[in-house]
Amino acid sequence: MLFYLAPMEGITGYIVRNAYAHYFPYIDKYFTPFIPAAKKMSKKIKRDLAAENNEQIRLVPQLIGNRADEFLMMIRQLEDLGFTSVNLNFGCPSGTVVSKRKGAGFLADPKELEMLLEEVLEKSPLAVSVKTRVGIKDPDEWEALCGVYVKFPLEELIIHPRLQNDYYSGTPRMETFARALEQIHVPLCYNGDICSVEDYKKVTAAFPAIDRIMIGRGLLENPGLVGEIKGNPPADKARLRAFHDEILEGCLDTFRAEKDVVFHLKEIWFYLTKSFPDREKYLKLIRKCQSLQEYKLIVQQIFS
Numbered sequence: 001m002l003f004y005l006a007p008m009e010g011i012t013g014y015i016v017r018n019a020y021a022h023y024f025p026y027i028d029k030y031f032t033p034f035i036p037a038a039k040k041m042s043k044k045i046k047r048d049l050a051a052e053n054n055e056q057i058r059l060v061p062q063l064i065g066n067r068a069d070e071f072l073m074m075i076r077q078l079e080d081l082g083f084t085s086v087n088l089n090f091g092c093p094s095g096t097v098v099s100k101r102k103g104a105g106f107l108a109d110p111k112e113l114e115m116l117l118e119e120v121l122e123k124s125p126l127a128v129s130v131k132t133r134v135g136i137k138d139p140d141e142w143e144a145l146c147g148v149y150v151k152f153p154l155e156e157l158i159i160h161p162r163l164q165n166d167y168y169s170g171t172p173r174m175e176t177f178a179r180a181l182e183q184i185h186v187p188l189c190y191n192g193d194i195c196s197v198e199d200y201k202k203v204t205a206a207f208p209a210i211d212r213i214m215i216g217r218g219l220l221e222n223p224g225l226v227g228e229i230k231g232n233p234p235a236d237k238a239r240l241r242a243f244h245d246e247i248l249e250g251c252l253d254t255f256r257a258e259k260d261v262v263f264h265l266k267e268i269w270f271y272l273t274k275s276f277p278d279r280e281k282y283l284k285l286i287r288k289c290q291s292l293q294e295y296k297l298i299v300q301q302i303f304s
């Protein structure tokens with residue numbers, strides 16, 4: 001089985017990716033959080049993609065947009081940086097993205113999706129994969145979308161089997177994923193709600209043909225999850241602490257203001273507190289915390 005860390009905007013930048021690679025080296029492929037397909041890459045994105053910041057990491061940049069020419073412009077820049085694959089995001093459910101007909105919003109018109117993929121796949125010097133949801137409002141939309149995806153030699157198709165309207169609620173639509181498995185002949189990756197070894201076992205028992213899995217929140221809650229799936233003992237406090245400390249150091253080197261460091265780490269702790277008893281208590285403390293000094297004391301308390 002291949003394991004991928006899901007892209008998570010604001011969280012899985014290079015600092016976090018490196019901490020996984022150093023302390024939980026079980027991830028086969030990483031994806032950047034989505035990068036807007038625009039004319040020029042920002043300095044922040046260039047830093048996230050830089051080879052020296054991703055040394056032990058197999059990284060695939062993810063682009064979000066709705067125009068083939070803009071995707072291609074970005075893809076050529078990625079080629080210059082030495083990348084060989086790119087991932088296109090047709091899954092982001094956020095209102096601000098969808099209202100611009102990007103992310104899952106682009107799934108509204110399968111014909112347009114087909115035209116875009118035709119041009120990108122014809123002209124892209126890089127292998128192209130897609131990360132998609134299964135529709136906007138109705139699981140029956142999948143038939144038309146699937147009819148588009150089957151036409152293209154994608155490197156792989158990553159499916160998070162929820163609708164845009166589902167956001168992250170309810171359970172993934174396993175029946176739709178099962179249909180996709182029958183219909184799609186490029187490598188298919190399952191993504192969604194794998195937060196424990198049991199969840200992993202259920203998904204792989206339901207879909208024995210799957211050979212790649214992407215995990216997001218489950219790996220943030222328990223960074224040792226893939227290690228456990230592979231038969232290793234759960235991550236101990238010392239390892240979690242080292243993982244955390246590397247992220248803290250990386251943030252201190254990168255962000256100018258201490259409050260930005262604390263803000264970034266608060267997002268991570270929203271998930272990571274699930275690895276600890278008394279989650280609610282610590283989450284409250286972390287959320288309220290205002291300064292780096294206060295933050296360090298709370299972290300000390302959590303790990304002691």
Ligand SMILES: Cc1cc2nc3c(=O)[nH]c(=O)nc-3n(C[C@H](O)[C@H](O)[C@H](O)COP(=O)(O)O)c2cc1C
Pocket residue numbers: 006007008009010011032033034062089091092131160191192193194214215216217218
């Ligand atoms: C805070 C957050 C940020 C996300 N950012 C991205 C992103 O940049 N690109 C993307 O394709 N998906 C993004 N996702 C979706 C995840 O990659 C993943 O598909 C989703 O969380 C379901 O997988 P999981 O149940 O394993 O977490 C994001 C999800 C969350 C919760």
